Amino acid sequence: MAKVTSMMNIGKEMERKLSSIGITSAEQLMAAGAKEAFAKMKERYPNVCLVHLYTLEGAVSQTEYNSFSEEKKRELKEFSDHLKGNANE
Numbered sequence: 001m002a003k004v005t006s007m008m009n010i011g012k013e014m015e016r017k018l019s020s021i022g023i024t025s026a027e028q029l030m031a032a033g034a035k036e037a038f039a040k041m042k043e044r045y046p047n048v049c050l051v052h053l054y055t056l057e058g059a060v061s062q063t064e065y066n067s068f069s070e071e072k073k074r075e076l077k078e079f080s081d082h083l084k085g086n087a088n089e
Contacts, residue, residue: 001025007059014055017041017048026059034060035079042083050080 004010007026021040023029034056041048053076058065
């Protein structure tokens with residue numbers, strides 16, 4: 001199994017956070033998907049932000065997150081905002 005740090009955009013800090021939610025390989029992150037991984041991360045680390053979701057999506061889609069389309073950015077922001085809303089309820 002490949003380390004998550006072998007994926008685009010994933011550094012040591014993100015690896016540590018992913019490991020704490022049970023994702024320790026690139027294959028596990030691919031299977032979970034960016035949104036599921038982010039949701040679990042948000043539960044454990046309430047201060048993670050949209051940039052973390054961008055980083056995860058970039059890793060899963062093998063895309064530099066700076067090059068996401070405006071539509072993709074909007075979709076990810078809506079998902080992140082939805083999680084924030086649920087945390088405040």
